[in-house]
Amino acid sequence: MFAQPQDIAPLHKRHGRYPQATSVEDFRHNLAAVQQRIANACQRVGRDPASVRLLPVSKTFDEAHLRLAYAAGCRMLGENKVQEAQNKWQAMSDLVDLQWSVIGHLQTNKVKQVARFASEFQALDSLRVAEALDRRLHIEKRQLDVFVQVNTSDEASKYGLAPEAVADFISALPSFPALRVRGLMTLALFSADVARVRPCFVRLRELRDRLRELAPQGVGLEELSMGMSGDFEIAIEEGATVVRVGQAIFGARAMPDAYYWPTADALAQAGE
Numbered sequence: 001m002f003a004q005p006q007d008i009a010p011l012h013k014r015h016g017r018y019p020q021a022t023s024v025e026d027f028r029h030n031l032a033a034v035q036q037r038i039a040n041a042c043q044r045v046g047r048d049p050a051s052v053r054l055l056p057v058s059k060t061f062d063e064a065h066l067r068l069a070y071a072a073g074c075r076m077l078g079e080n081k082v083q084e085a086q087n088k089w090q091a092m093s094d095l096v097d098l099q100w101s102v103i104g105h106l107q108t109n110k111v112k113q114v115a116r117f118a119s120e121f122q123a124l125d126s127l128r129v130a131e132a133l134d135r136r137l138h139i140e141k142r143q144l145d146v147f148v149q150v151n152t153s154d155e156a157s158k159y160g161l162a163p164e165a166v167a168d169f170i171s172a173l174p175s176f177p178a179l180r181v182r183g184l185m186t187l188a189l190f191s192a193d194v195a196r197v198r199p200c201f202v203r204l205r206e207l208r209d210r211l212r213e214l215a216p217q218g219v220g221l222e223e224l225s226m227g228m229s230g231d232f233e234i235a236i237e238e239g240a241t242v243v244r245v246g247q248a249i250f251g252a253r254a255m256p257d258a259y260y261w262p263t264a265d266a267l268a269q270a271g272e
């Protein structure tokens with residue numbers, strides 16, 4: 001329904017140098033600019049901008065910058081690595097209404113931390129992790145919103161389930177009642193070529209639409225978390241309900257993307 005070949009939207013290059021935000025004003029300005037881009041993308045395809053949640057991604061930025069983002073109105077922050085997220089959660093526990101979304105791959109030995117402090121986990125792609133999380137959440141007497149991560153780009157270097165594996169995976173999730181399944185998440189192909197990025201988002205939406213018919217009781221599959229600083233307009237045109245945006249709000253990161261999404265070689269070495 002959203003797949004109009006309307007690729008005139010500026011596709012900011014992934015490594016475009018977004019300036020560093022260093023004041024509350026900078027953050028207000030950047031948040032407003034991103035919201036405007038969201039509104040424009042929604043308008044192109046007749047969507048309500050209120051149907052798209054902006055998740056600011058704060059990884060690699062220090063506590064002082066996160067506090068500026070909070071002062072500018074951010075109440076949930078996305079972090080890719082558990083240890084970094086936990087350190088920030090501890091340091092900022094005075095901000096009682098600040099919530100944390102873990103958006104990066106999780107190993108079972110980090111499940112305990114996530115069950116303690118996270119409100120949302122967007123990268124669920126193994127039943128072992130689901131089971132371990134559910135067990136820890138019962139101990140903590142907490143629940144957790146989760147998104148199932150899907151590899152829509154066929155890149156060996158990406159985490160996430162193959163699209164064909166998602167139906168079986170989701171049918172197993174009702175065994176883990178502390179997990180509230182919200183929807184699907186993906187990272188598109190890393191390319192400045194819109195014609196190669198868009199099909200990843202289309203694929204996630206079509207998968208969600210198909211699975212929604214079959215989803216077991218209690219499994220919600222409303223949400224589509226897709227789109228980052230470089231491609232979120234395309235994701236919105238294809239139905240994103242959550243966009244995860246870091247650099248367009250905080251400024252360009254020094255770290256290469258390969259640090260967060262390891263290559264297939266690095267994964268093999270780590271025994272994953």
Ligand SMILES: *Cc1c(COP(=O)(O)O)cnc(C)c1O
Binds near residue numbers: 230246
């Ligand atoms: C870092 C990250 C983002 C945000 O990327 P930006 O280029 O900073 O907008 C989105 N999703 C995940 C999983 C990430 O790790």
